[in-house]
Amino acid sequence: MAARELSLRGWTPIVMDKGRGVGGRMATRRMGAARVDHGAQYFTARDPRFRSHLEAWCARGAARIRQDAAPGTIPAIRYIGLPTMTGVAKNLAAPLSPHLKRRALRVDFDGDTWTVSCEENESYRARWLLLTPPLPQALALLDASGVPLPTADRGELGRITYEKCLAVMATLTGPSRLPEPGWLRLEDPEPLALVADNQRKGVSPVPAVTLHSGPEFAHDRYDAPADEKIAPLVAAAEPYIGASIGEVQVHGWRFAKPKSLFASDHYCHSPLQLALAGDAFGGGRVEGAALSGIAAAEVIIQHSRASS
Ligand SMILES: Cc1cc2nc3c(=O)[nH]c(=O)nc-3n(C[C@H](O)[C@H](O)[C@H](O)COP(=O)(O)OP(=O)(O)OC[C@H]3O[C@@H](n4cnc5c(N)ncnc54)[C@H](O)[C@@H]3O)c2cc1C
Structure with a gap:
């Protein structure tokens, strides 16, 4: 969602994922002739900003409303990806040509540009770094790379498990x-x-x-x-x-x-040209993660305008 937003605003984001496909926890596995959604089962769209995206995905055949509320669950309009839960991410990612099977091992900032190093000596360079793995994984990457976040911020981010x-x-x-x-x-x-x-x-x-x-x-x-x-x-x-x-x-x-959420829908440290987003920021759900990605993209755009 963040990369799509940046791309629509004229940026050229480089999207990397360690997975063989996109979607993260919106995941589907093949077992012979069977296909199984084994992560998120459905998602909500309570926020009007997210609903407008969903209408577009439904129109493009990447998602549909799930009519069937299970007994005992909170009444809400639920959506599913088409043909499986990865459908939405695949649809979003297609024009962004993501680099798959690329696990970020180290990130280095030289005061102007980030270098992201992956397995097999591959690296990518960009002005801003936006990390969207589950927060403990994003922090582990920053720590292993010696990236100095302000102590209070690091403490607050690290409390989320x-x-x-x-x-x-x-x-x-x-x-x-x-x-x-x-x-x-x-x-x-x-x-x-x-x-x-x-x-x-x-x-x-x-x-x-x-x-x-x-x-x-x-x-x-x-x-x-x-x-x-x-x-x-x-x-x-x-x-x-x-x-x-x-x-x-x-x-x-x-x-x-x-288990708990960060106080804002994203984290940004502009001196390092660094942002963090994902479900720990926007709410522990698909919708929250998506909104967090959009918020992080907007903040990156604002900061880069202010500094140019
Ligand atoms: C079992 C289960 C059931 C769920 N059920 C629901 C549900 O029914 N409804 C709902 O709304 N939500 C549900 N959720 C939560 C929902 O799936 C998540 O909140 C949402 O998908 C999070 O999206 P995200 O983009 O923040 O993170 P993720 O989907 O986790 O994406 C992070 C991505 O980062 C990549 N990555 C991580 N580390 C690296 C690295 N070093 N280098 C490169 N790439 C990296 C991963 O491969 C992954 O693709 C469920 C989650 C699980 C696990």
Whole structure:
């Protein structure tokens, strides 16, 4: 969102991501013929600024309204990406030609220009650096590179920690037994917080479910052998599965959702031409992350105008 905003305002942002594809926690995995959304399941658009983007994405076929509120969830208009949750990010990124499989290992500022160094001795240079990984990862990169943030700012940013989540993905030999509308948030989220049917969501052509753990279970089992993560979640989901399981995989989200938020929708330190954005700033959701990206882009544009 930040790069798109900068690009619309005449800048030429260089977008890098360590992933094989774009989307981050809006993630989809293929398992044979199945496709499984294993990160964010849907997103809201409560803010009118974000809603206007959504209308454009819906018109372009990159997102649609999800009509089916699950029992017990807060009534809200929910959206999903098309054909999967990565659809929105792919649509946004296409004109920006992102550099994928590029993990930033070190960032250096010479007083005028940033150099971002990646694996295999590749580097990129730019006047401003905008970091949007989960905040602890962004701070780890700055710390490892010896970037001197003001002590009070570093302290405030460093207080934000994240909940973990374990996502189990399973293909099924037949349709799931999930009640309408095909996804469920459990009242007691431990060990199992969510069960979702990817076939009924329209993501997968064959039956496949996503199970999300609660944060306590994820914290306790994060580094346990795969079976100790999978078996309790599958057992808890058994009443909703109703078919034999084919392939099963587990993914750990070390930084699933921020436990608290930074006081502003972005962070900017103009002497270093540095900004930070993401869900720790705008709210621990897709919408908040998107709004944070837009805010950071606007601030970068303002500062660079003021200094020229
Ligand atoms: C299991 C789960 C369920 C969720 N459910 C929902 C939901 O239903 N609704 C909702 O609104 N939100 C949900 N969320 C939260 C939502 O996914 C996030 O708030 C949002 O996607 C965050 O976006 P972001 O751009 O801030 O960060 P991310 O999506 O995490 O993007 C950060 C990007 O930075 C890249 N990166 C990190 N380090 C480096 C590096 N060193 N070099 C290069 N690239 C790097 C990563 O590859 C990633 O692509 C869920 C999250 C999880 C994990």
